[in-house]
Ligand SMILES: O=C(O)CCC(=O)C(=O)O
């Protein structure tokens with residue numbers, strides 16, 4: 001995994017270009033159930049095996065076979081990313097974004113073990129990661145430019161189709177992440193993209209003058225929900 005560490009991002013984020021093949025991507029896109037989408041105002045969403053209960057508990061049930069092979073199997077083979085997770089991966093949120101759609105800056109929070117693995121399908125996007133603003137970091141801005149405080153430091157992670165992004169440690173607990181609602185991402189270069197050296201296709205971006213048009217993108221975000229309810233937990237909780 002060390003070869004995939006994003007050098008300038010908060011510790012620790014890993015980017016693996018071409019984590020799956022184009023055939024596997026097409027298989028995943030075909031396999032996502034078409035009748036389980038929950039429409040939101042700026043994207044649509046589904047949760048596998050189900051949404052969490054109001055107190056952030058998972059009613060456990062096996063993840064579908066189409067997710068197990070190849071994605072979950074391959075994740076298990078990457079040394080140790082979910083090694084400390086109490087249950088292993090037991091939950092998958094699927095987000096779909098049309099061009100111009102995104103997600104507000106947020107943190108994924110304490111319902112999950114602090115590791116998330118994101119597989120991107122379809123289009124490219126830029127994930128904007130920013131240090132959480134605390135009273136201390138806001139006051140660290142200068143008088144001339146209050147926004148220069150540590151609280152506003154941001155990193156841009158370009159997520160290409162078929163890539164894997166792993167976010168853990170203080171990158172999980174101390175930062176926010178979001179996706180801007182734009183039709184294209186611009187000003188992409190080795191100076192602005194934290195994972196530039198790890199990208200699959202830098203040349204294409206250079207050929208496009210540092211621009212990347214948005215296309216429909218689907219992300220699979222794989223996590224370990226900490227609270228698993230009752231009997232089902234005994235049957236299905238341990239998925240590793
Ligand atoms: O689509 C993505 O890459 C991010 C999704 C996300 O932040 C989430 O589901 O919590």
Ligand SMILES: [Fe+2]
Nearest residue numbers: 106107108177
């Ligand atoms: Fe998130």
